[in-house]
Amino acid sequence: DAGVIQSPRHEVTEMGQEVTLRCKPISGHDYLFWYRQTMMRGLELLIYFNNNVPIDDSGMPEDRFSAKMPNASFSTLKIQPSEPRDSAVYFCASSLALNGEAFFGQGTRLTVV
Amino acid sequence: GESVGLHLPTLSVQEGDNSIINCAYSNSASDYFIWYKQESGKGPQFIIDIRSNMDKRQGQRVTVLLNKTVKHLSLQIAATQPGDSAVYFCAENEDNQGGKLIFGQGTELSVKP
Secondary structure, three states, rough: OOEEEEEEOOOEEEEOOEEEEEEEEEOOEEEEEEEEOOOOEEEEEEEEOOOOEEEOOOOOOOOOOOEEEEEEEEEEEEEOOOHHHHOEEEEEEEOOOOOOOOOOOOOOEEOOO | OOOOOOOOOOOEEEEEOOOEEEOOOOOOOOEEEEEEEEEOOOOOEEEEEEEOOOOOOOOOOOEEEOOOOOOOOEEEEOOHHHHEEEEEEEEEOOOOOOOOOOOOOOEEEEOOO
């Protein structure tokens, strides 16, 4: 397996535009996580899914952020409208089970200007 | 605990020396802990984990120690190599929080040749 795959690797967009980040988890993993990493706040969990169902979205900053998982092999994180303070590296991770190792993707570096 | 702060603690060691990276966690109910390594431009990578029913676990060149009394976790790297230079994060998980990993602040390890 190629691991967790995220796209794009880099995204630069203007304030107010919609941004969609994509993730393909490792095949067979039942859990998918979206994290955001900034210098100020470190790694923060935004939302996670179990068997394509959102379980905990308490980390989603505000209504501008939404995440979907239409099937076991694909998830999106959307920001609409984007703002400069959303600039960060967004990571997707997947794991087989609860309390288990999470495998991270390479991340998407988002810059909102 | 939660990751906050403008800059990371830094540990500088000489190649060949042993490194010890420390982490204080916040939740006494946490029962699963992981150390991750993050190299520049990459996602966090699993190093080693430990459950709360253990106080020590060894891997290849790495040892994790858990002291539940003082809520302290440490990662020991034997014979540190230049390739070990990275940011190291501890993460904690409380069983009834499902797959929710809470990451620490991170420590930047710099290995001098």
